Amino acid sequence: MSPDVAKTVIEYLESFDDVDLKIKAINELKSLIHQHSPFCREPVDCVLWVEAKTVEANDYNPNVMATVEKKLLERSIELDGFTQPVVVARQQRRHLVVDGFHRHLIGKSRPELSRRLHGYLPVTLINAEREGQKERIAATIRHNRARGKHQIAAMSDIVRDLHRQGWDDRRIGEELGMDADEVLRLKQISGLTELFADESFSEAWTVE
Template sequence: MSEWKSPVYGVRAVPIEKIRANEYNPNHVAPPEMRLLYDSIKEDGYTMPIVCYYNAADDMYEIVDGFHRYQTMLDHKDIYDREHGMLPVSVIDKPIDERMASTIRHNRARGTHDVDLMSGIVAELHKIGRSDAWLSKHLGMDMDEILRLKQLTGLADLYKDKEFSKSWKPGKEITDADITG
């Protein structure tokens, strides 16, 4: 009996033209997360291989997991050029039913972000001087999401050193002239 060896120890560089999507992946990634995936691959490179089944009959690799990493290379010439059109692939050799189950397991195992932990990260990055624009770009969040996460950690602390407009003073009644200018 041979010793078990995880597929990741046999990662190979495969030309993207020899890789194709499967017909059964129910996973969908929204445009903001696709932009974040592009940014991640652009900044960090491919850090995880695409999981594929090798179909020897037609000499093609069929994706089991990693479709969006594959799609990122197809959609972005800069990534394609930098990687010389090659994707890291780990191969599993399973029948179609087990590949389908693997796809679902991979999709579901990614989990979700804990809101309290994310708000703590946003607060910490804010404390070290990262702007909302930086957070938006590097964490893939829109400004409303950043504001909501800041609200969870306490706006007063996050904005204590900020300068605000002097146009209104507490206790002063707002008139129509104040609104219309």
């Protein structure tokens, strides 16, 4: 980008005193760039900020997140910020969630986060031809299944690696949003005796 173009864009954005108007202008700039992007068919190429009140859950995805995982997601968004947008389908003035129900819920329900985001949520819009109900349902299922069903094993590997790097159970639990029992269970899954150096085995582990 040439200095002159950058200067023009900066001056344009700084001309807005109203946050909502500035966000609207930013979205328009992003959309314009997206239209001329070689990645214009990829939703992630254009992350927009929309008012959280316009984002609504779908009525066909009975997705339940465990309390531990929800706390971890809350901590992740609190400390790391939104690293993944909510995937939505535009329905008139509404935005129906295709993927990211829990991200959208946390963004709307946590007052301090809502203030930080000025009442907005980051979204990507699925391609227009995929906005029908059947297409949205299929997209949601694909997103969920693509993540796989081996999360417990993956978390066990993470706990193992953190332990090897010097974190004790308390630190692991605090950083990953787990209680002591959850940390212990994940250590047991890994099956490495080195992880239990400071633990007493329960009678269930006794072999006679």
